[in-house]
Amino acid sequence: MKAIHLVDPLKTTTAIPSLEQLEYIALTSHPGILIEQAKIARANKLISYEKSQIIDNVHLGISYEREFEKRVSGVGPLLSFDIPLFDTNYGNIERAKFLHKQAEKALAAQQQAIAKNVTSSYINYVSYIKQIHHYEKTVIPPVINAIEFGKEFFDRMQMSMIIFLETQIDLYKHKLELLELIYKTAIEYATLEFVTGTQLENTEINSQNQSK
16 A cells, blocks of 8 residues: 655644734734725715815805886895805715714724634644644654564564554554644644735744744
């Protein structure tokens, strides 16, 4: 039976930013956050635009011609006064303010959802990494030693073949469990990048951590 060779290695690196750094990255550069911030900026511009269209009052001058008594025609006085106008644009302003509040609420909801997803994915990823280290350093080495020890005794005919094979089966089972953990870790790494909204290996913070 031939071994299966992976073309692309699964990403299970521990060199990732801290949870606080990941939340900062997500809340400042995640596409969902940027979209909601753009909506707020657009609502602000709409409010400013609608306010600029308001005319509080108007200076109105009126001149008119009238008929006097005895068929004498003449021109009446020029009237000049200020009158208030009912400005229907206030409705547009209130609508723009409503859109602004809605955008702010959407941004807050997006921030909470992203922070929650980043925290959940980070905890899962770190947990898988710890389990991998446990298998590599604690679980598998004693089984390998037991196989080597068993082989030595089997060669001397001091151990049953069944016991020796059972030890090998245990090793394969542990390696299979380790491979499953590596697979889950790679999936969680991809999930962490998705909920953060960026490739972790290209982040400036991660580069600083690796250079230390």
